[in-house]
Amino acid sequence: MIESYSFGQIKISGKLYTSDIIIYPDHVDDHWRRKEGHRLGIDDLKDVWQAEPEVLIVGTGHYSFMKVPNELKEHATSKNIELIVESTNEAYKTYNRLASTRRTVAALHLTC
Numbered sequence: 001m002i003e004s005y006s007f008g009q010i011k012i013s014g015k016l017y018t019s020d021i022i023i024y025p026d027h028v029d030d031h032w033r034r035k036e037g038h039r040l041g042i043d044d045l046k047d048v049w050q051a052e053p054e055v056l057i058v059g060t061g062h063y064s065f066m067k068v069p070n071e072l073k074e075h076a077t078s079k080n081i082e083l084i085v086e087s088t089n090e091a092y093k094t095y096n097r098l099a100s101t102r103r104t105v106a107a108l109h110l111t112c
Contacts, residue, residue: 001099002092007062008111010092023095023106024051032107038066040107042075048105049079056081057095059088059108066109 002023003011009018012028022029022045034044040058042049048056056076060066064087076083084094088108095106 001096005088005092005108005110010108010110018110020109020111021107022048023099023108024048025053025099025103025105034066038109038112040066040068040072042072045072045107048107049075049081051105052079052103053081053105054103055084055098055105057084057086057091057098057104057106057108059091059106059110060085061088061109061112063087063112065112 001013009016010021012023017030019030020032022032035041058068060068068085073083086094088110091106091108095104098104
């Protein structure tokens with residue numbers, strides 16, 4: 001469970017993270033980087049696609065600066081993955097609501 005989120009930091013199970021993360025059902029990847037800073041590409045989520053979640057939640061940042069192009073949305077649909085795109089302020093709450101009942105992954109941009 002995500003305990004708290006504020007601009008630039010997120011607390012999960014007592015551990016504070018200060019860089020963008022991907023939360024898998026069994027671990028947290030705190031070294032996640034995108035090729036184009038504020039644009040999320042299909043290749044930026046290659047490990048997520050391999051994990052085959054039911055739901056992928058993308059947190060686009062505190063002010064929703066990160067863009068999720070239509071090609072990524074179509075790719076998720078082609079893999080039967082429900083994609084939820086929200087500001088990180090909302091995405092972490094959605095993750096907490098869904099993670100206990102569905103195989104959920106969250107890719108969260110923590111700043112802008």
